[in-house]
Amino acid sequence: MMEINKDQWWKKAVIYQVYPRSFQDSNGDGIGDINGIIERLGYLEDLGIDAIWLSPVYQSPQDDNGYDISDYQDIDPMFGTLDDMERLIKEAKNHHIRIIMDLVLNHTSDEHRWFLEAKKSKTNPYHDYYVWRDGVEGTPPNDMTACFGGSAWEWVPEVQQYYFHQFSVKQPDLNWDNPKVRREIYDMIYWWMEKGVGGFRLDVIDQIAKEPDKKITNNGPRLHEYLREMSRETFQKGDLITVGEAWGATTENAKQFSNPDGSELSMVFQFEHIGLDQQEGKEKWDLAPLPFLKLKEIWNRWQTELNRFGWNSLFWNNHDLPRIVSRWGNDKEYRAESAKMLATLLHGMQGTPYIYQGEELGMTNVQYAIEDYRDIEIRNMYQERLAKGYEEADIMRSIHAKGRDNARTPMQWDDTENAGFTQGIPWIKVNPNYREINAESQVNDPCSIYNYYKKLVGLRKEYDVFAEGSFQMLLQDDEDIFAYLRQGETENLLVICNFYDKTLKCPLQESWGEGTLLICNYEDRSDMSVLRPYEARIYLLQR
Known part of the structure; x- marks a missing residue:
């Protein structure tokens, strides 16, 4: 059994998100891997961070860059082996760093063994692990659409039913109303806990209690019941940080998600500030200027209303978001100053700050041609908007501003070829500005963005008032x-x-x-x- 110390260490912690595919390649195949992360633990220890949030490294067909899991208890060969993962947990601990696993519990890959069984017949024991509805081919149960485009329903001839998928067609939603599903999930979580992980980031966790017949996708009526049960069965048996991704979070339900009694999660990622620079009532691709006073109002509300009643997670960036210095800063003549300002604004608040890889260097957005992007969301949106008659220049302007691949270009370690990320051909192009913006040029420069972040991290540990x-x-x-x-x-x-x-x-x-x-x-x-x-x-x- 793991050691338990309920000191809420995460209140003074700073978390660093690693997107493994783009962090460090150790074997020259152009894809970042677990051994590459191990090579860079000294860099992260020097920065002063307390934990790594590791985007998914599980077995996956990679339809959605690993967020389509085919085996929760094995590692995808592109990232390494289970032995490598266990070594990372151990080596990170030696560097005073915990590993936070990224768990996708709303859906699996359609190549997961559960789903392969589920689609064989209605009487298969795994059939009810997923969300199915009767229907007629060509006439879905309702008009719900998936986040990545198209219908949220997919026909399976073998069972003469539709399955529900909120994201890619290759990501069927799990049926959390089935207690057997929940038991399988809890056993898997505990298995990782016993391997020594320091916590979990829970992908789109507010969508697990969906009711598609009522067109309810997030904050379903049984959501908090499920979260409390999961916490009792797993998280409360260890000394963990748990953060839930909840796009529909409000200050009121965040008090439930992050109740100080520990009955659900440590904190949630809320996204109210993230949607500000889009046209009201439209998609993120429909750009609008940032309403600065509204930004202040949102941060003020989250800071004051959760004080003593919950806990904030603080972030500008992640693997799904554009680079903040390009988005709301000035990535040209004032790149360093604006990157440091945005860091100051965030790290001075109450909550747990998250640094996304390269943020501490002031890495910027990219402007690629459409064929150089790899993200399924970008590619689908490009085709859909072309079909609707949008001008290509406007589509590309939106992609350059908001595309997820802005965050997924390789980490810029030095000014050698491919920024020191790989000896091979990188899976996605490196940002051409890596010769000017890289870790090697900043680590020993006392005035660099990196050392500014390092000082902010240190201040949070030195003064209790930050927490x-x-x-x-x-x-x-x-x-x-x-x-x-x-x-x-x-x-x-x-x-x-x-x-x-x-x-x-x-x-x-x-x-x-x-x-x-x-x-x-x-x-x-x-x-x-x-x-x-x-x-x-x-x-x-x-x-």
């Missing part, structure tokens, strides 16, 4: 500055961020008084009465 302090938004109606106060028992933090590329008179000067400047993203501090473009500061104030 425990309350939140008060300042200058709520200011259209350029994001400022807030964190109030702890013995100390306060004042965080001031100029969100744009203009020079402003610095407000709140009377507030920091005799305070200590903990961090600033400009080296020249001769005139603190102004905020330069994207300038960010954190002051420590004694109470």
Whole structure:
């Protein structure tokens, strides 16, 4: 049995997400792998992170880059072996790093043995592991569409039924109403716990209690019942961090997801801020300017309403999102300053920050031709919008801004060929700017984005107010500055961020008084009465 220490270590932790396919290739096949991650553990230990969230490395046909799992208890050969995985868990521990596995529990691959059995006949013991409906070929049970396009229903002639899939046609949804399914899942989770993993990130977990007949996909009526049962049967038996991806999360149900009593999860990924730069009521591809005051309102609400009643996860980036410095920063003349500002704004808040690989270097979006993209969502959207009559230039503009492959280009380690990622041909093109933006050029530069992130990570561990302090938004109606106060028992933090590329008179000067400047993203501090473009500061104030 694993050692249990219920100290909620994750409240002071900083998590680093690794997308294995793009992190480090150790064998020259052009695909990142587990042994490559092991090679880079020293880099991550130096950064100061506490845990790696590892995107899926399970056996998979890779229809959706590993989020279509065909065997939860084996490793896909492209990433290595189960022995490699066990070595990663052990070696990471030696570097004071825990491994957080990415679990996809809403669906499996259609090549999972359960589904191969399920589609043989209605009487097969595994048939009810999935969501089926009777129907007539060509006439789906309803008009629900899948997230990746097309109908959410797929006909199977062998059983004369449709199965339900919220994502790819090769990702049939599991039937969580079946207690046998839940038991199989809990046994699998416990199997990983016994191997020493430090936690789980739960993919689209708010969709497991779907009711497709009522067109309910997330936050189904039995969702929290299932989560509490899963927590009792698994998570509460170990010292784990658990974070649920919940696109439909609100501050109210987040208090259930992340109840401090530990009955469900440690925290959720909520995405309310992520959808701000799209046209209201439309898709993410329909671009719109960022409504800055709305961004402030959302962060303020999540920070204040979850304080003492739940726990926030803090992030700008992940494997599904564009690079934040290109999205809401300035990836050209102020790339370093804006990357540091966005990091300051996020890491000063209450919650657990997540760094996505390359974020700590200020890696940027790419602008490829359509044939150079690999993501199923991008390719499907491109064809669908062409068919609907959209101009190709507009389609590509949306892909360049929001495409998931922006985050999936190889990690930029150095200025050698393929950025030090691989000796082979990379599975997706490397961002051409790797000669200027890479880890080797930043690790020993005290003014680099990398060392700025390293300092932020260290500050969170040094001062309790980062984890425990309350939140008060300042200058709520200011259209350029994001400022807030964190109030702890013995100390306060004042965080001031100029969100744009203009020079402003610095407000709140009377507030920091005799305070200590903990961090600033400009080296020249001769005139603190102004905020330069994207300038960010954190002051420590004694109470």
